[in-house]
Amino acid sequence: MNQELYEKGLKIRREVVGDAYVDASLKNADEFSQPMQELVTQYCWGEVWSRPGIDRRTRSLMNLSMLAALNRPDELHTHIRGAINNGVTKAEIREVFLQVAVYCGMPAGLGSFKIARQVFKEMGI
Structure with a gap:
């Protein structure tokens, strides 16, 4: 593992999805899943x-x-x-999911709207 990239990724991951999510992901990792957490943090983030x-x-x-x-x-x-957290508005998210519904199918669009409404409620927005 490249420790420098991992640390850079960990910082970005925390800034984007939040400390609580990252802490839970890392805490819940076990011997089997820890390599995936390292991979996603280093390469993705x-x-x-x-x-x-x-x-x-x-x-x-x-x-x-x-x-x-x-x-x-x-x-x-x-x-x-x-x-x-990255400054995308609810209106922009709505437009993305409307586009998804047209190009990928109504079930994908409807499911996305459902999840978004849940997240907005959780975030109090």
Whole structure:
């Protein structure tokens, strides 16, 4: 493991999805899943999210559309919260999920709206 990339990724991961989520993910990791936590922190957050070519707000919008299209509700929940933390508005999230519904199907769009409403309620927005 590249410790420098891991630390950079850990910092970004915490800034985007929050300390509580990251702490829980790391605390709940066991011998089997710890390597996945290291991989996602080092490569996803440390290598890709730290790149200068696209800002975090844009990366969040991209993640929302991809996760909705792939029907990954757990990750979508996390990244809706991250998108809000990165300055994406509720209105922009709505537009992303409307686009998903048209291009990926109504079930994907409807499911995304359901998850977003849950996150907004949890965040008090």
